[in-house]
Amino acid sequence: MNKLDLTGLRVITARDLEPAAAAKAEQVEVGASALITPAAKDYAYSKRLQFVRAGGNGAAQATTKSSILNRQSSISSPEALLNSAEAQPIKEEIIRNARKLWTRQYVDGNGGNLSYRIAENAVICTPTLCSKADVTVDDLCLVDMEGNQLAGKQKRTSEIFLHLEIYKAVPEAKGVVHAHPPHATAYAVIGRVPPGCIIPEHEVFVGNVAVTPYETPGTKAFAETVLPYVRTHNTILLGNHGVVCWADTVTHAEWYHEIVDTTCRILILTSSLGAPINRISGEKTKDLLAVKKRLGLPDARYELHECQLCEAPEFPQGITACPVGTGCGQPQQTSQPEVEALVRLVTDEVMKALGERS
Known part of the structure; x- marks a missing residue:
């Protein structure tokens, strides 16, 4: 054999x-x-x-995987599958993570959605028009891989097609979480991704981040925007919208939201300090990627040489640590006359405002 x-x-x-x-x-x-x-x-x-x-x-x-085979054979009785003993801990995990998203202010109103692929042709998901602070186990829905609702009292999320495209493209994906963490979404709004080789936890669990063009949420065109990237990226910024992450569990997919949003928040704070960003070297990044590979996590950089890991532009759109239109490490120089003119302009405006108040 x-x-x-x-x-x-x-x-x-x-x-x-x-x-x-x-x-x-x-x-x-x-x-x-x-x-x-x-x-x-x-x-x-x-x-x-x-x-x-x-x-x-x-x-x-x-x-x-006899349990999965049994669940697949009971697909003709979707209510039984949704309410089965094996589905119960999965549904409870979805609710726990929905609460975490709301508590962290990663979702607002009825925003965000979570799902878990319980069988080859069955996915448990959150309902539409329901706050993640209020959703309960009884609100969850069961759909097939085409988005048809099979069971559940509430109507399934309108963005289920995004989840299904990921499950179809990535057999390893078991949980998908979509939310709107504010710092990562800020990057999505400007259509750029955070630079790599900055924070070790980000490199291991998230790594390269992709960003998609904007499409109307809930449409199949929107769902398909992730297809060019999802095999090599577990975290994707959705243009002008939010973030979607996939993992082997719903909990891990929620973790990736926390990690990418923390990274983006740190970068936004760092930009106010007026100092260059210190990057992790290519050699040390290679060590982190080795850990990541052992964990079975995807990364588009596995085939790159050490010297390329931190120098290559992020895929698919790059972000630099310096302003757009300037070279990294080569900040624009401001002449002394320009500085004096700017100071004079600010002084005049301040004096004008003080004069109006008096």
């Missing part, structure tokens, strides 16, 4: 299993204490791979 040996790895990710699929292997041997990520389990299931623990009795641990 064709088998891939991964006993040297402590963490097994979906990317680690790709050689097994390419070689049409049937089994993957892993260490007795190796951690297998959820994405790796999903990938193994999709490729009909079996895990064998080294040092055990040699019996293969089939990645059949």
Whole structure:
């Protein structure tokens, strides 16, 4: 039987299993204490791979995902699936993260939406026109992969197509969260992305961020704007709109909102200090990407050379640490006469205002 040996790895990710699929292997041997990520389990299931623990009795641990098969077979009874024992913790996780988004002021009014792919052709999602402060487990909906509502008392979110396009394009995606965190959305409004090689946590869990052109929310055209980027980016800025993140869980997708918004907030604060931004070196960034790769997270920079990691423009649109129209590290010089003229203008305006008050 064709088998891939991964006993040297402590963490097994979906990317680690790709050689097994390419070689049409049937089994993957892993260490007795190796951690297998959820994405790796999903990938193994999709490729009909079996895990064998080294040092055990040699019996293969089939990645059949019987629970998912059972859920798929019950798709003809969507109400039963939505209200099943296995769906309950997923729904509770969605509600917890909805509350976090509202508490952090990442959503307002009825904004934002969350979802989880519970089966191959079934997604649990939040309803439309409902504040994330008020949404309850009983409000959640079940839809198929075309957006048709299968179960639920409330109407599904109008932006479900955005979630579904991500699930179709990224088999590893299990949870999708869309919100409007203000600092990251500020970047989306100007159509630019935060520079890389700044904050280590951002590099590992988010990394390169993409930004899409604006499209009317809720339309399929809007949903399709993420397709050029979603395979290599788990975090995407939606032009003039907000942010969408995907992950192996809803909780992790919410984490990425926190990370990208914190990064953008720090950069906005840093811009007021009047000093250049210190970048993490390409060598150190390579170390961070190695950690990220072991975690099975996507990044468009994996194939870049060390010297390119922090120098290459961000994809698809770049942002510089200096004003648009100037060269990085080469700030525009202001002549002394220009400075004096500016001071004189400000002084005149201040004196004029004081004179009007008196």
